[in-house]
Amino acid sequence: MALIETERLTRLYRLGAETVQALADVTLSIGEGEFVAVMGPSGSGKSTFMNVIGCLDRPTSGSYRLEGETVSALGGDALAAIRNRKMGFVFQQFHLLDRLDAFGNVELPLIYAGMDRARRGERAAAALRRVGLGERMHHRPTQLSGGQQQRVAIARAIVNGPKVLLADEPTGALDSRTSIEIMALFQQLNRDGTTVLVVTHEADVARYASRVIRFLDGRVQGDARQAPTDAAADLAALRRAPAPEPAGAAPCG
Amino acid sequence: MRLSDAAISAVDALRLNKLRSALTMLGIIIGVAAVIAMVAVGGGAREQVVAQIRSLGANLLVVMPGNITQGGVRLGSGAASTLTDEDSTAIAAEVPNVQVTSPYIRGTAQLIASGVNWSTSVFGIDLGWFEAREWEVERGREFEPEEIARGAQVALLGQTVARNLYGGLDPVGQELRIRNVPFRVTGIMARKGQSTWGQDQDDVVFVPLNTARQRVLGRNLANARAVGAIYVKVREGESLAQSEDDVKALLRQRHRIQPGQEDDFSIRNLADIAATREASARTLALLLAAVAGVSLAVGGIGIMNIMLVSVTERTREIGLRLAVGARRRDILRQFLFEAAGLAAIGGAVGVVIGVAAAYIISNAAGWPLLIQPESVLLAVAFSGLVGVFFGWYPALRASRLDPIEALRHA
Numbered sequence A: 001m002a003l004i005e006t007e008r009l010t011r012l013y014r015l016g017a018e019t020v021q022a023l024a025d026v027t028l029s030i031g032e033g034e035f036v037a038v039m040g041p042s043g044s045g046k047s048t049f050m051n052v053i054g055c056l057d058r059p060t061s062g063s064y065r066l067e068g069e070t071v072s073a074l075g076g077d078a079l080a081a082i083r084n085r086k087m088g089f090v091f092q093q094f095h096l097l098d099r100l101d102a103f104g105n106v107e108l109p110l111i112y113a114g115m116d117r118a119r120r121g122e123r124a125a126a127a128l129r130r131v132g133l134g135e136r137m138h139h140r141p142t143q144l145s146g147g148q149q150q151r152v153a154i155a156r157a158i159v160n161g162p163k164v165l166l167a168d169e170p171t172g173a174l175d176s177r178t179s180i181e182i183m184a185l186f187q188q189l190n191r192d193g194t195t196v197l198v199v200t201h202e203a204d205v206a207r208y209a210s211r212v213i214r215f216l217d218g219r220v221q222g223d224a225r226q227a228p229t230d231a232a233a234d235l236a237a238l239r240r241a242p243a244p245e246p247a248g249a250a251p252c253g
Numbered sequence B: 001m002r003l004s005d006a007a008i009s010a011v012d013a014l015r016l017n018k019l020r021s022a023l024t025m026l027g028i029i030i031g032v033a034a035v036i037a038m039v040a041v042g043g044g045a046r047e048q049v050v051a052q053i054r055s056l057g058a059n060l061l062v063v064m065p066g067n068i069t070q071g072g073v074r075l076g077s078g079a080a081s082t083l084t085d086e087d088s089t090a091i092a093a094e095v096p097n098v099q100v101t102s103p104y105i106r107g108t109a110q111l112i113a114s115g116v117n118w119s120t121s122v123f124g125i126d127l128g129w130f131e132a133r134e135w136e137v138e139r140g141r142e143f144e145p146e147e148i149a150r151g152a153q154v155a156l157l158g159q160t161v162a163r164n165l166y167g168g169l170d171p172v173g174q175e176l177r178i179r180n181v182p183f184r185v186t187g188i189m190a191r192k193g194q195s196t197w198g199q200d201q202d203d204v205v206f207v208p209l210n211t212a213r214q215r216v217l218g219r220n221l222a223n224a225r226a227v228g229a230i231y232v233k234v235r236e237g238e239s240l241a242q243s244e245d246d247v248k249a250l251l252r253q254r255h256r257i258q259p260g261q262e263d264d265f266s267i268r269n270l271a272d273i274a275a276t277r278e279a280s281a282r283t284l285a286l287l288l289a290a291v292a293g294v295s296l297a298v299g300g301i302g303i304m305n306i307m308l309v310s311v312t313e314r315t316r317e318i319g320l321r322l323a324v325g326a327r328r329r330d331i332l333r334q335f336l337f338e339a340a341g342l343a344a345i346g347g348a349v350g351v352v353i354g355v356a357a358a359y360i361i362s363n364a365a366g367w368p369l370l371i372q373p374e375s376v377l378l379a380v381a382f383s384g385l386v387g388v389f390f391g392w393y394p395a396l397r398a399s400r401l402d403p404i405e406a407l408r409h410a
């Protein structure tokens, strides 16, 4: 039994008389511990797929089983509980609450899990240390760099020990070096047992995954396994020869 | 989500926009302050009316001269001199169930005792006064019947007069000049406090009725036996209304008033006066209740408005919270708590301001301050309810947002 199994998963949007097929007959299975890159042109249904897998959205038809449980049949509260306990979301825009510090942001999922304050404190602090922000727990998002903000968001995603980490273009707003750092962190989490799905436009980012699924017009167009590049090794190489940044780096000129 | 966490989160959200929160609370603050002041003022006024009726003496009718028509011009109550001490005697003798009557005249005069000046009310009374008004002599003695009959130059002092003229000294037996006429002080009256009209009833000096007429206030030129008013005390348990009718019939007969002609006197009973007072207190209370109701409603709508704005502003936050596992009812509760918190804090501030206002009003009007803890609790609870009521719709809207669209919100 795979962790994620979908069968003819379809998601339609009705816009007046027109119907948009955001997802069409997607049948996939993703095993526990995989690191999947989801690729495809804009509007091909990547985000829609992630939202359905993350239980933020429901399919129009088809079925979705998570750990053997048919999720598409569950009610709102049950889906909220799945998002809280089994899913961790990372977004391109971070989506941190500015009025809370890093610690407060990471604590949020634990609050909705109904955990008491003492245990929340331990877990949130551990998650922040894990993403390398042990020293920045009481900084607000506005006092952190983009990469640090995304780390806070990742700490928030993993604080409840999720089965699946879902990242929709997590490096879209970051420079290439910071992107590699984030991917290194994902590889680390993946090695520790978390299944990771990353939506990306960049082949450079997809290199770090062990499987690449390509979408086109809401359908699966390609699905291939590959030997992942080690992000930590890339970082070490960068540190040794820092001079020329890889292509597509920091915007200049 | 735990309730305590929801409450902490609500307070945090309110603190973030302090000025906005304060302005939003304003309507509730005014509404609750009005309710508190209303209940306190209404209660204080009622309390005072009851106390004053008790201080005037129960079962009392007041007969006043009045309403004689002279060439088509109606003169005001008390302007005429149609009432005499003989009327008083007749009422006592002929009307059944009358316990005692007390005719009196009053005026103001300058008092001098050992070089100290004091201007006060002078009452000319007879022996019926003490029983009719249920007012006793605290120290010294009442007038003797012989002193009343003769018009002796003896005086009884109210507490305020005694204090102002003699300070701490005992005035009993001392000499006193009223309009330069020498009097001997026979005693001091018990304390009576304020009257229904807010006057200090202890700022007074009593002398025998005839003495007042002959030596102090002067004879009424139209009618030498005229009195200012007559108190009629009816026996406990007997009908005040019946006695009122009887007194009226007797006086009409004595004054030879033809059927169809108007009375040349008026009778008031203290229950009527109390009812009038209570009615005006009730009017005030209604007015305040209207102010309270309107401003609570306006305050509630203000809360609804601000909460709608807040839901729109925080759409992305709501989406994020849903994504990390908030249930719809958690979102609903979060915004309800904020609305109720706004209203309840506004209510608490309103209570403080209302109590202060009640204190100032009752001080100015000379009423006792009467604040029931229940009314304070009720006000805070009610304003919280207003918050929940008007916060419901915005909270419901927040809880029904689609998480994906909310996250995409600009």
Ligand SMILES: Nc1ncnc2c1ncn2[C@@H]1O[C@H](COP(=O)(O)OP(=O)(O)OP(=O)(O)O)[C@@H](O)[C@H]1O
Residues within 6 Å of the ligand: A013, A014, A015, A020, A021, A022, A040, A041, A042, A043, A044, A045, A046, A047, A048, A049
């Ligand atoms: N709320 C919506 N209402 C109508 N159509 C929608 C809605 N959301 C998505 N779509 C449509 O569904 C299709 C897939 O959208 P989706 O966001 O999944 O694409 P994507 O692959 O994530 O694109 P991008 O790379 O630009 O993020 C698109 O054609 C889009 O227009």
Ligand SMILES: [Mg+2]
Residues within 6 Å of the ligand: A046, A047, A048, A168
């Ligand atoms: Mg997308």
